[in-house]
Amino acid sequence: MPPAGAVCRIRVRMTARAIDEPHRASSQLELLFNLTFVVAVAAVTAQFAHHIGDGRALAGLVAFLQVFFSVWWAWMNFTWFASSYDTDDVPYRLLTTVQMAGVLVLAAGVPAAVGHSDYRAVAIGYLVMRIALVAQWLRAGAEDPAGRRTALRYAFGIALAQAGWILWLVSAEAGALPAPVQVPCFVALAVLELAVPRWAERAGPTNWHPHHIAERYGLFTIILFGESVLAASNAVAGALEEAEVGLRLIIIAGSGLVLLFTLWWLYFLVPAGEGLNERRHLSYRWGYGHYGIFASLAALGAGLEVAVGQTGHDLKASPIAVCYAVAIPTALFITLLWAVHTPLLTAPVLRPAVVLCAVTAILLLPSAASRTGVVAVVATIAAVCVLMTVLTILANKDAPSRRETPDAGMAETMPSEEGRA
16 A cells, blocks of 8 residues: 555546554645635535524424535545555546545535535535545455455345435425425434444444544544634624624634634543544444534534624524523533544543533533623633633643653554444
8 A cells, every 4th residue: 555645546446544643643635635625614504504593493403404414424435445545546536636626525415405405415415425435445356356345235225225215305305205304304314324334344344544543533523613703704794794793702703713712622531542442342432423523513613603692783693592502512512522432432521520520510500691691601601611611731740741752552452443433
């Protein structure tokens, strides 16, 4: 396998990469692939922000979770495949480009999906992505005899799930699938998607690289933080068009930035790569649990956009609803971060008592919004997160350094592979 940064070769044999490969990092192609998801996530966040501002947050929540699942799962499919079989040759790059085109089509269909439950463009984008992904797995099955059964299972399972999505869409468009059962059918198909990796891996585990996967998840997390910053910045620009710079705008914009910074700090305190290296069997829980972590960050971006925007003009949403749009995603992010990462670690980084107190305080604060206002509540939520971060850092100041090092532990014998996400 060519090292990172090597010149792309026309064609190489697709074989599994070593799980103890040193200095394994995200390739330039993977970084480019991530950029297509910036567009998709921005579209999902913007549409959910509109629902919150119009006082229809609950009505838009289901569509937000559905569309975000499609975005997240498309990213997951590529990320874990690339960790095992990234050849970086011409066929691999071309098929990845097709997947990127599918993501952009999906992103273009987000407004219609979230706003009008029209999933046609999203389904077309997904079909384009899955055709390329199935081709990748079929190539792996043809060229890697050791992983053939697993690769063919993946190809079959993904194709079967995609056929289910097309049937779901066609039935809904034709009126053969009543509205009350459309969401349950969506959930059933999502469960099928989640089951495909576990079923495929029973034939033999793939060679995903723990530190590479941890880095890829970290990069996607940064994309979501960036989208939150962008959403808040757009809201500031909108507020400035309605009124001059005031103290309320400065406080809430600053509080939003502090809130995002503390959540970023908490996320990267956790040594995910080392934990995945030592406990590969927990990768399902860790990988799938990130759906909630990622979705909460996207929802927080929407909530912050509305909270900042309300300083410049009136909204249909009540102050309490706006504050909960910030508080609930924040509390959910903290809770899931603790639940997903703690099992990977020998010594927990996030203390349960600190997490419980912080989450309780955050969820209670919006009830005071009608008296104190949105600005005060958001600023206090940020202060609670700052306090939590400080307490967490102090609690771990005497612990051994847990800085993520790609070579850490890779010289030792790798634990047996019992799963992936």
